[in-house]
Amino acid sequence: MTVESTAAPAKVNLMGLSQAKLEAFFDSLGEKRFRATQVLKWIHQMGVTDFEQMTNISKPLRDKLSQVAEAVAPEVVNQWDSSDGTRKFLIRVGGGNAVETVYIPDGDRGTLCVSSQVGCSLDCSFCATGKQGFNRDLTAAEIIGQVWQAAKSFNQFGVGAQRKITNVVMMGMGEPLLNFDNVVDSMNLMMHDNCYGLSKRRVTLSTSGVVPALDKLGEYTDACLAISLHAPNNALRNELVPINKKYPIEMLLASAKRYIDGLPDVRRKMTIEYTLIDQVNDRPEHAHELAELLKEIPVKINLIPFNPFNLSNYKRVSNNALRRFQQILIDAGYTTTIRTTRGDDIDAACGQLAGQVNDRTKRSQRYKIDKNALDASNADIIPVKLVDEADVSITFNG
CATH class of the missing domain: 1.10.150.530 (DNA polymerase; domain 1)
Structure with a gap:
């Protein structure tokens, strides 16, 4: 029967x-x-x-x-407040997984750093997220739900409520362009007049260089673009950002320039993100090489001091090397800022986000991450091939 x-x-x-x-x-x-x-x-x-x-x-x-x-947002299971005003949320997304979202105040500006994947399918050598491996893409509800929960925590909803979240950056856990449709839908909700009403200049997507998706991005959004570069040549970037072996610097920058050139506002520039690591990519010759590399591209440069974590042997750049690197770029005519480290006392600084990842790639075993705290009792573990520089693909539903 x-x-x-x-x-x-x-x-x-x-x-x-x-x-x-x-x-x-x-x-x-x-x-x-x-x-x-x-x-x-x-x-x-x-x-x-x-x-x-x-x-x-x-x-x-x-x-x-x-x-x-x-209408359901993912659940906030923990919240930490830093001494500098930074707030980090641990957000449960099922299957023993959780992602992290970070709010960073700076005067009248309040930036929310939003995650797009559970873990990350890439494995940049200086980032804690990738060491936890990868489980899945977040749904659009789980991505915009991070904004909803953060806004709720600041009593931002309702007529006349003061807006605390003024900017959103897709720079949390994951590579946004490997979750193309859900990220695009979420960013468009952020900028929609009937939703959060953020300016297109106040929503930024950061990518390590998934070129086929970047080539499609301009058809769906005109949000700001940030490129996670971190090296001025392919040999060094291959070590730091392995996807570079599939989509090298020249291909990536050409795609990024096409995106910027296609925007209606001719004054827009892309941001180049460059994490400075002691004795790795912080030498004067690296700064001069970077200046030469970017000379034909409308960019501003954001230098990010490396934030140590317990699975990395890299060290934080010295203040002298950081300032010297910045001055070389300024002298070459580039607007060059230094990202102030915020929230490092609660592991909320750039490169430190880890969350809880029920790893499907087995990468976390290579890095010997302690997963005893994860509740994976209801997880459906499906072995999948590790996504690396030779195996990056993306599909578009739009």
Whole structure:
């Protein structure tokens, strides 16, 4: 005898749906498309996820939504506040996994660093995230849900509420361009007037160099672009950022320049991120080589002192070497800033984000990460091939 399943169909999570996808959802219910605008405002401007509280929607439609849909952000399971005002969130995303999100205040500016993957499928040698391996991409609901939870923690929702989050950077755990569709949908929600209303100059995507996805990016967004370069030549970058062996510097910078050149604002520049590591990439000759490499490209340069973590033998750059490197670039005509290390007392500084990753790549075993704290009892462990410089692929649904 065959027993048929009586389980109810999964509800549609409206948290991560773009306006177009939300309009299509209401079409499928036989409802007017303007309902999408109403729901977007309730969720992302007012912070309301209970349909019964959405008072400008009729009672029959609220009842229908409760049966077929939900608006759920991932759960914040821990929060740490640094002495410098930085706040780090540990956010549970199921299967024994959690990601980290960091808020960094700086005067009137409040920047939220958002994760796009559980772990990272790349393995940059100076980054703690990659040492934990990789589990999966985050959904759009899990990405924009990080913004929603952070806004909630600062009482940012509601009419007249003071905006604490003024900028968002896709620089947390993961390589954003390897989760293309969900990242693009999430960034567009961040910039949507009916959601968080951030300027396109205040949402930044940072990539290590997934060139095929970068070539597509301009068709879907005009957010700011940051390139994780970290070396002025291919030989050194191959060691620090292994994806460079597949997409070398020349290919990456050419793609990035096409993106910038395609933006309607001709004044826009890309940011070059360069993590300075003591005695590795911090020499004057590296600075001169970098200046020569970038001379035909509209860039500003952000120097990032390496932040040590317990699985790395790299050391923090000296202040003298850091200032010397910066001055060479300034003398060459580049706007060059130094990223102030923030939140290192709570392991929230650049390169330190780790979270909890139920690693599917087995990379964490190579780095001997202690995973005893992970609750993987409900995890579905599926061995997958480690994504490295020879095995990077991406598909587009758009």
